[in-house]
Amino acid sequence: MEKTIGKVLCLPKIIDPRGNLTVAESMKDMPFDIKRVYWVYDVPGGECRGGHAHKECKEFIIAVSGSFHVTLDDGNNKNTYLLNHPYQGLFVETGIWRTLDDFSSGAVCLVLASDLYDEGDYIRDYDEFLDYVKCSR
Numbered sequence: 001m002e003k004t005i006g007k008v009l010c011l012p013k014i015i016d017p018r019g020n021l022t023v024a025e026s027m028k029d030m031p032f033d034i035k036r037v038y039w040v041y042d043v044p045g046g047e048c049r050g051g052h053a054h055k056e057c058k059e060f061i062i063a064v065s066g067s068f069h070v071t072l073d074d075g076n077n078k079n080t081y082l083l084n085h086p087y088q089g090l091f092v093e094t095g096i097w098r099t100l101d102d103f104s105s106g107a108v109c110l111v112l113a114s115d116l117y118d119e120g121d122y123i124r125d126y127d128e129f130l131d132y133v134k135c136s137r
Contacts, residue, residue, distance in 0.1 A: 005072040005079045006090050009060070013087040022087045024060070024112060031091060032058045032114035039064070039110045043103040050098040053123045053132070058114040061100075062089035066107030073097040075133035083109075095136060097129050 011029050014021040026034045040049050050070070061070055067084035074096055081090050089112075092098055100109060115121065123129045 003074070003077045005074050005077055005096055006070075006081060006092055008081060008088055009091055011062075011087050011089065020087075024062075024089075030060055030112060032060075034112045034114070035116050036113040037111070038113070039108055040100070041108045043068075043107065043109075045103075045105075047101075047103070049100040049103075049109070051124070053097045053129050054094055054115075055121050055123065055132070056094055056115055057118075057121050058094060059092045059098075060089045060112040061092060061098075062086065062110045062112070064108045064110045066104035068100055068103040068107050068109060071099045071101070073099075075130050095133055097123075097126065 009029075011022045011024050014023075024030055024034070026032070043049060061083065063083035064086045067082060069080055069082055070090055071078055071080045072090075072092060083090060103109075123132055
């Protein structure tokens with residue numbers, strides 16, 4: 001039986017004729033305290049982003065503009081999500097390999113992270129990732 005990895009969460013969408021507004025608050029809308037925010041944009045056609053896992057950091061990935069696919073892999077199961085609404089995002093737990101691809105023109109990917117940047121938290125080699133998840137089970 002295939003296990004679902006990741007969880008799409010809806011954020012508050014405040015509808016206003018002047019323009020809609022969405023907010024994400026630590027520990028209220030996010031299942032973690034937000035310590036870092038970054039965004040990816042101007043991704044050339046056919047390019048992929050991600051291609052890593054985190055040992056400790058949790059992330060919430062949002063398509064604030066345009067669309068892209070996120071594939072999550074726990075070493076046994078893979079799920080692919082289309083992100084294309086700025087009021088929804090994908091919650092990614094620790095120990096999950098993620099790949100982002102198929103970016104539309106003008107897409108902007110916003111990531112809310114539970115931890116500050118730490119290169120030691122990254123697993124960037126897929127075989128090393130598989131060994132890591134095998135040992136952590």
